[in-house]
Structures are given as structure tokens and as C-alpha cells.
Amino acid sequence: MPKRTIRQRIHAGFVLAAAFLLVLASNRLNNRNFSTVEHGVDSVFEDRLVVQEYIYRLNNLFHEKEMFLAYNSLDEKSLPQYPEIKTILADFEKTDLTREESLQLTSLKENYAELKTLEEKHLKDQASEEDITAVLNSISTNLDELVEVQLSEGRQLTQQSKRSLGMNQLLSRIEIVFLVIIGILFLIIVFYRDKPNMELVEDEA
Structure with missing residues (x-):
């Protein structure tokens, strides 16, 4: 096998370095995209599905208050109390909240505090059932907005995760194409032979 020239070795080194950098860059981009997908999946579960359950439970508890108010007189008894509402609101507040979500949750907590105040005032004949109904309606609006x-x-x-997965597929295709091109260039460099210098031989007369 003929010796490779210095130029061939340099070219081969450049091709191998390009292949290495391509694989490294592709790997880093793929890891970044997979991290985005992983974060999206975790966030959908921890900050969306779990929160959806909180909203569902709160809606049921406040709806029971509304039903009690609709079918019972509060002349001698107060609305049913549910201590778990406070716990659910506290757990809700610990999740990763968006700006709109934070505003609605703050409004919900304020309305709930007002509801408890009105319930106490009603026992002293200082608040009407209509006042309580109005606050319950506001709470219902808060829950609808949170949904x-x-x-x-x-x-x-979900869309962000799909875009990241699509980008990974595109990068994989591009990487394969470039590796094929680099492989071809490497073969050309390895098996290419420089034409020998033609030496002119003068016949002696």
C-alpha cells in the first residue's frame, strides 16, 4: 500500500475532525430537544393534570355549597364547611403557575376568604343569601378561567414537544446525509494517488 502524502493526511484529518464535530453537535442538539420534551411531559403531568384534579375537587366542593344554598334555608343553619378547600388551594399555589393562572388563583383565594366572612356574618344576620350566591358565582368564574x-x-x-421531536428527526436525516458525504470524501482522499512526476530522460547520443 503506498504511503500517504502529508497533504492527504491533513485532508483526512480535516474530514475526521468534521465528522467528529458533526456527531458532537448533533448529540448536543438532540439532548437539548429531548430535555425540552421531558420537561413538557413532566409539566403536563405535574402542573396541568394534577392541577386539573385540584380544580375538579374545588368545583365539586363549591357546587355542593351552591346546591345546599338552593335547596335549604339558612335561617337556622350555615353552609357546610369543607376544611380540605384550604389544603387544595395551598397545594395549587405550590405548582408552576403562569401569570394568568396566578391572577385567577389569587382572585379565587380572595373570593373564598370573602365567602367565609359572609358565612360568619350571615349567622349574625349581617349578610344575605344573595350576597353569598354572588360570591359563589365569582368563585365559579375563577374555576372556569383556571380550566x-x-x-x-x-x-x-404538547405542540412544543412535537416541534422538538420533529427537529430531532430532521437532524437525524441531515446527520446521515453529511456522514455519507464525509465518508465518500474520506475514501477519495485515502485511495487518491498523486500522479508521479514525469522525468525527462535524455538519450545519450
Whole structure:
């Protein structure tokens, strides 16, 4: 096998370095995209599905108050109390909240505090059932808005994950094409032979 020239060795080194850098860059981009997908999946579960359950439970508890108010007189008894509401709100606040979500949750907590105040005042004949109903309606609006936020955020996270997976597939195809091209160039460099210098031989007369 003929010796490789210095120029061939340099070219081969450049080709191998290019292949290495391509694989390294592709690996880093793939890892970044997979991290995005992983974050999206975790966020959908921890900050959307779990929160959806909180909203569902809160909606049921406040709805029971509304039903009690609709079918029972509060002349001699107060609305049923549910201590778990406070716990659910505290757990809700610990999740990763968007700006809109934070505003609605703050409003919900304020309305719940007002509801408890009105319930206490009603026992002293200082608040009417209509006042309590109005606050319960506001709470219902807060919960509806929070549901909309979950749907919107879940949709965005899903789309972001799909884009990252699509980018990974595109990068994989590009990487294969470039590796094939680099492989061909490497073979050309290895098996290419420089034409020998033609020496002119003068016949002696």
C-alpha cells in the first residue's frame, strides 16, 4: 500500500475532525430537544393534570355549597364547611403557575376568604343569601378561567414537544446525509494517488 502524502493526511484529518464535530453537535442538539420534551411531559403531568384534579375537587366542593344554598334555608343553619378547600388551594399555589393562572388563583383565594366572612356574618344576620350566591358565582368564574388556562398551557406544551421531536428527526436525516458525504470524501482522499512526476530522460547520443 503506498504511503500517504502529508497533504492527504491533513485532508483526512480535516474530514475526521468534521465528522467528529458533526456527531458532537448533533448529540448536543438532540439532548437539548429531548430535555425540552421531558420537561413538557413532566409539566403536563405535574402542573396541568394534577392541577386539573385540584380544580375538579374545588368545583365539586363549591357546587355542593351552591346546591345546599338552593335547596335549604339558612335561617337556622350555615353552609357546610369543607376544611380540605384550604389544603387544595395551598397545594395549587405550590405548582408552576403562569401569570394568568396566578391572577385567577389569587382572585379565587380572595373570593373564598370573602365567602367565609359572609358565612360568619350571615349567622349574625349581617349578610344575605344573595350576597353569598354572588360570591359563589365569582368563585365559579375563577374555576372556569383556571380550566381554560390548563387547556391552553397543555396545548402549548404538547405542540412544543412535537416541534422538538420533529427537529430531532430532521437532524437525524441531515446527520446521515453529511456522514455519507464525509465518508465518500474520506475514501477519495485515502485511495487518491498523486500522479508521479514525469522525468525527462535524455538519450545519450
